[in-house]
Amino acid sequence: MSGTLKYDMAGGFVKMPAMICFFLLIMFYSPQAAWTQEMEGNVLFPVVSMMEKSGYSRSLMEIILIPCREAVDNGIPLDFIEPRVQEGLIKKVPAQVIAKAVHNEVFLYSRSRTIIHNIQGAEIFIEKHNLWSRTSSLLASGVSISDIEKLIKMTLSVPENYNQSTILYISLTKWGLTETQSLQIVKAVLDSSISSSEYSDLTSLFTIGRRSNIPPEKLISRIEDELPNVRTLRQLEKRVFR
């Protein structure tokens, strides 16, 4: 009790720290509430609303909003940015770190758009947000611009196979094939009758070949030779390892 009760002008006792907090809250929230109201109708409102629900102060929100405004100014849909902000908020990441991540996203989306724009007839890769987003992810994972361009060009006539093709490319390079060898396989599988849902499983043929110590160069050659003659990867497996 001691130290918490004070005598006031009206002759009563009040809880002084509680009073101070109350006034501070009024001072703090009134302008913030007004600012939030002002943001309503703004394109950035969904992000602001998210941050507000997470209890972020206006100054912290402003830090995160800087790269968000940058995205809007660059014509990058906010849908691309929101998941990154949300992820940061859930993980209670400092605002500066979230801002940096969002800024990086904006850079990647701008860069991937430039790459797509430089390829004639590739507009659909911007129009379809999942393709644009995938291109940005490839950049983020360190795939060279030249290889991204090749992957886009290979799938110009079948953009719906782009994502699966890039997943195959990533898994092959991650396993240890060179970029050139991986592109060679992607090209061959795109020209085949194999369903795109099976593309990524093709990597397992190399792990099966590894069991018998078959040099990857030999296996690539066999796969390229046999892909035109098969409809499924199981058929391909039977042919290349027979």
Added chain:
Amino acid sequence: MCNKIALFFIPLILTVMTAEAYDPSYSFGTYGQIEKYSDTGGAEYPAGISADAFQRNTLPSGYYSWYAAALFEYYLNDPDKYEDRENLAADLHLEGDLFAYEAGSTLSFSFNSIDYSSYIQPDWSASVIMNPSDFPYSVRLNYSGSWIYQESYFEDRIINRLQLSGAYDPSLRFGVEISLKAALEDYSEYYVLDDNGEDTSEERRDYILSAGLSFEGLAGYFLNWKLSSGMKFQDSNANRWISVNELEKDSEDLKSLLLQSEINWSPIISFKFGAEYFLEYVLYTYRKASASGGFITDDNLAVVNTGGSIDLGWTFNSSLFYNTSFLLNRSYSSDPEFDEWNFSIKGWLQYSF
């Protein structure tokens, strides 16, 4: 008749001659091994060299391939002990709209075999596979045969097998196969015995029926797995002479149950890991187990075989492969003749191009 044969073979030869040929694959290897069997004295140290070649060529609606391998093994612990093993194989695969056809033959032989002095074993096989284009189902009818000649051993025989199998293979992620097999084994130097333990003129003949069920698939991108099971029934006229006027009839009749599992994992190009395990239960229908003193008991002979292997491999440039394997097998039985074990550790280098 000759005209019909010519009409069949001339297009076939022309097709094969004009087929697109691809570069053959070759590999050379050398290995060293430590192995120990429970029924021999000390460990043995075989070492060897091997070479093999493989080539596949496409045909307008199929392919054919050939394979050749040779191995020479020398026992470092015994200068007089060495052997060679050779293998030649050819396969033909033709495809139609609904059916595919396969034919293949293999010739295995040795000029100096440790167990058989010399041996030769030709195998042949033919299959018809029904595989509708848009369905993940296939049905295979296979006939295969073998002739086994072993110079210094008495189990020379001719084997004929007929197998019917069905597979559901929607993708590499998961597949299942079920099979039924009937086999007939005719021995040419293994005779049914009379009451005095002397050979009669009746040769041994085994009828074997077996069934199998296997599942295989892919976990993630880099791990393949397989689980299989099988059961076998063997009906044989072979008998066993125990002592005068004591003949055990149908001593080789048996039933068995086999479970096998296998995984292979290669997360990166330079490394591979493989493991296999099996468990088999064999119960002889009439044969009685012997006790440690050699006396025949009233219990039917039962054997539990189990074992496994681990295989580790590295490569530094995708052409030079280094492998190490560990193998351990164990058979449990109340009959001391069947209670045994063996293990081996093997390391080998292989250059493939």
